[in-house]
Amino acid sequence: MLSTIVEQTVNGIVTGSVYAIVAVGMTMIFGVLRAINFAHGEYYMLGTFGAWFAIDYLGLSYEASIVVGVLATIVVAYVVGQLVMRRMVGAPAESGVLTTLGIALILQNTIILVFGGGYKFFAGGYIEPVSILGFSLAQQRILILVVCLLVFIGLELMVSYTRLGMAMRAVSQNVECCGVVGIDVPQVVLRTFMLGAGLAALSGVLTAPVNVSVYGGMGELITFKTLPIIIMGGLGNVRGTFVAAMILGVAESLVATYVGLQFRDTVGFATLILMLMWRPHGLFSTQARF
Amino acid sequence: MTAHLPLLEIKNLSKSYGAVKAVNDVSIHIDRGEIAGLIGPNGSGKSTFFDCSTGLAKPDAGTVVLDGQDITGWSLNRIAREGRMLRSFQKTVTFKSLDVEENLVIAGQMFTFPSIASTFGLGKMSRQRIEGLRERARELIKMAGLWDVRHQPAGNLSGGQQKLIQFASMLMPEPKLILLDEPMAGINPKIIERVVDTILYANKSLGVSLLVIEHNIDVVTSICRRVIVLDQGAKLVEGLPGDIIQDQRVREAYLGG
Amino acid sequence: MAGNSNLSIRDLRAGYGNLDILNGVELDVPAGQFVALMGPNGAGKSTLLKTLYGMTTIKQGNIDWRGKNIAGSKSRAILGEGISFVPQGRCNFPVMTVDENLQMAAYTLRDARVKADRDYVYDLFPILKTRRATLAGNMSGGEQQLLEVAMAVLQRPKVLLVDEPSVGLSPAAIGIVFDELLRLHADGMTILLVEQNTKKAMEVAERAVILRLGKVIWDGLPKDITHDELGELFLTGKMRGETEAVH
Amino acid sequence: MSLTETAQQVRRRDLRIPLAAVLIVVALAAPFIGSRYITHSLIIALIFMLPAHGLNLLVGYTGLLSLAQAAFFGIGAYTAGLLAVAYGTPFYVNLIAAGAVSGALALPLGIPALRLRSTSFVMCTLGFVIIGQAIAKNWISLTRGDMGLSGIPKPYFELGPLSFTVSGTTNFYYLALIIGILATFAVWAIVRSPAGRNMVAIRENETLAESLGVPTWHYKLIVFMISAVFAGIGGCLYAYYLTVVSPLTFQMYYSTTMLIIVLGGGAGMISGTVFGSLLFVGLTEALRITPELRMIAYGFSLLVLVFWFKNGFAPLINRFWNAIGGAK
């Protein structure tokens, strides 16, 4: 009984790591643009497709495919960022919804058009199980966990201490004032966007070996998984996102075990709604007075 | 019967943010028909005191009694609507995409319509009420020197013009008491004279009492019968304007030099 | 005059979108001068400063600064040219601490002096020092105003455009801010100050410029105009006994 | 915005009345002008216009971006579907019930959700759709789960001794048109009332409105409920028209569609929503000429909409409308 709970908690943390990497990119993009990026899951999908393409068509190794997947996504993000996201600075939330929905449709269906709508099979990765703490896990999951920790340590340092990190926070708070202190807002937006999309792609490539199937529409689900996390974590908050992703991962895992898998997707939003009852502004949000 | 009671009586109000005691055990009262001033150095807790008295923030301790009724813990809108105590904000805020006239009509609506349900009506009664508000709005617009821009969206006006809309909004209904947070900030000297006249008119002819936060000491001394000074969240002194500006502690803490 | 002038504005028409607010502003500001810009509410004072800082739509005219036309440049480029701006209304990063705000102010500067400057500012406004870990947005209106002035000082500009710095400040704090402006001026900084506190502005400035309906209607020494005349100008655009405003 | 614009209008030599008359005639004659496919598309536009009207009150007028519309749409569809299939109650009873049940459920959902601001509110409302779908799938004794409800009969009226059934696409069109016109009129009445002005005040600055005595909480709750009533009525029409209700009715795609209608047409303008629903259906149907590129082209259209028509199409319509209304 107890060991089941521990095992499921570990499972939850591994799942949470996947969510965390995708969500943190989304939350940073939200930070600078004040827009929910409904296309975020599509970058996860692009990363996966890039890696799949590298393995199946170019015959590269899994390690090389990670690089290809992430870089290809960053290039796409650069184009989207230059053409679209930069112009969204200061736009109302509603136009952010339309724009990102539009981009999601374009990316998703372009991939379907180019590679066909059917699902593909992802061949790479370290899927052999190993046993730790008495549970068995695929090696790939341990890799995900480690990468997740590294990503978060890196981001935390970046946001608190680097110029780009500070500028990102500044842009999220007062765009007009950024002009006054000389921050190049469109450039900060573009860089944040590329970073966020790259992280989503990284998460996609890392999970592909264990998730096996690759198809054009796979991003949408990821987007919806990520949304409650970024709210719970306090929008734009890196550390909060990490904690929220872990909470969601563990909650989902326990619900799947003790209630039923069919309620799993509901958990995110149910947890979110319950938590918002208690803390209307998210777990870690800071906000100024009126 | 309640005539001898003060209009507003605030007792032992306190509010802390972490280690900062923004308001520390302050008690004041405003008499009927009085104009009182609230001054103090920056960060002395004046605005926080307003926030806690009008329901925008929850005080940690203390009671607010308006016209014999305990209104502590009432919401901002209830204090405005039922208590007829209005406040303005230090920060310049308006309904940005609505024009000046609409801004003022909104300010009057909830005092003209008896219930929420009645505001959904489109009947003759409703139209007449709105027409009445519009007329009043036009008078106030003239007073504030905003006639030429009355159909401009408020967000497109200059800082000072928006501040004037805020002030005019306070006079749309006929409240018992108005708390003004720096109404003169950023207003040009000529219009300040007019605002002062309007305040005095509202006070004398309409019987509105006022509590005014203002850093323009000339204005404070010319309109206030009594001045309360806050420093570091606590009440420093209270008295006639003439005495206050001579007070050594006030000079040190507030006026400087 | 135009030869040695540092900042020279010629026939400037600018505004918001299609709406022109400035209708041919002409102004020369020699290096190191302290100018007070005054006028009724809605005259276009803030619009003029914003235009100088590249934040409005310019239809026509030149802004020459050190021999270069900066009309139409981006704010960041103008900052790079040594012009700083303190806008009217709130302009800070509300959910960053005071300390972080001051760091952001020096975003474009990367030298050792930044730290020393920050300490100087803290000494100048002790209240900011006691609040250094407070979120800027949680401070009182006046404290935020001080922070914004401090942020501009940290940028070490050659020209400082400052829009109503006295708003919301206690008389004591106004004294400190204006003393600081005078000190910066004494160090050779060019200052364009917009003020409604005309009394104070006339005390500190070397020159008074009055704007009305998007045009300069009076330009001269503060001692040449009385308070009542100023009020009259604000209201009517004319001085008593005059038929036409001075250019 | 809309409020002030109309205040300015001075009416003279009005071409608007003849134009309106032409539009009404076209609307009435539509089934005889175009093919049944066109009539069908217009029905779809009218069905989606209803929840969009509700959403416009929320987003456009009160400033609350909500994705819950599909949830209330679904609740309305299930209410009407279950009543029609299980009890055989007449159409108008089910229509009212659908609106009432949706509106009533909006109260307990709105109370927690409306405590939240901006994005948190958006996510909470999105949660309603996702949780609604889970309930529709798992509360099998009520909803029949994934089997869904099918075979919903044709709209049937029973008024005293009279009873008649609306059959065929053309007749259904007129039914939808009547309901659509009544709903549009209802929205018009709400936004023109003083309450409409209070809603706009809440959108512009909630704390300021609050300080001027506007009970913002009550208004937001009322508007949330009204918007749910519109969605529920739309859901009822949907159930009757498609004859099938399944858990798929609780679909994000529907919420975003409604949002696209409101924003694309022009938020905060009634004409925007009417035009938006036509635009949306027209666009997606027109793009059927190229099945492979259809959704890609649709995605690009959304971008064009945002960047070239910042406030949707309604401002253009309004300008045109004012222009033909004679010189000012």
Place this chain on the structure above:
Amino acid sequence: ADGTIKLGLVAPMSGPNARYGAFSMHGAELAVKDINDAGGVNGMKIELLNADSQGTPVEGVSAARRLIDQDGVDFIIGDVSSSVTLAIQPVAEDAEVLLLNAASSNPKITYQAGVGGFKWTYRNYPTDENRALIVAKYAAEQRGFTKFAVLSVDSDYGRSAIAFTKKYLPDFKGEILSEDYYKEGEVDFRSVLAKIRDNGAQAIIMYGLADTTPIVARQMVELGIAGKVTLIGNGEFNTEKTIKSAPSALEGAVEAAAWLPQFDSPESKAFVEKFTATYNEAPNNHAYVHWDTVNLLAAAIKQAGSADKVKVRDALSKIKYKSPVGEVTFDDHNQARLPMILLQIENGKPSIKGAYTADIQYPAN
């Protein structure tokens, strides 16, 4: 126009459901091409018109309406999703257009067709009842399983197959120890599989999605239950792709399928070969059923001797169509009686254990 037969295909071609639509489309296209290359049906060419349903009823109805009113088709094949098919049924009925369904599993579709009501709907796809019965029977009688765990897709397909399984399981003294349904796109089954590992189930009854089976299989390996717990049901356990993903988990799996690529008939083999050559990937079940349904329609037209929709419909009711897997006939609910193939994975290859055809018991109305 004379000389061509217009055939509409309603399928999800964009969005997340495009992964089902893509195969359907290719299957149908291939059949049309073959028929036309061979000179058409009764000398008439078939023109295939695609219409996107996105897997939602509204779009599906719009697609069907357009095909009927704008393009003037007399025959429609579609949709994959049951709720879309259910919504198209009355439209087809109203317009008197033949609706041939090839891939929806909701039993209601034919409960309410033929003598049940809709005269123009036919379904060339097995019902889940037959499938559930033969799987349960085989698992109990041949493999001796009594303890089962359910892990199926959360859709009408997964749910109704399990409902039928529950109806028959008591006959074989089987019991269900846990019951879970997964959402489309789900990727994490570790919690459920751990539960199954601990509750001692011998087999997992899975009626699921083809692209999810490899994920489950891999996670079974991860949790050490591969080879200990057997997958039974349906979900493309038998394709090469799936088996390759986790051979140890799929060894011994039992599946009932309407068709499988390995099926040993020349027509089927030829189809697999041609499809793979044309589209660079192996066909799946959806591809096959759509390919087969186009051929079925062609056969009916040929038998009717004309492309007149009423005549074709009547021909369909009486048809004895020779499909690659066996003879197909329609019952009075217009439901095809299809042979169902039962197979078991042995040494990494599917091995066919028999073909079964059964009549449907329709509930009394």
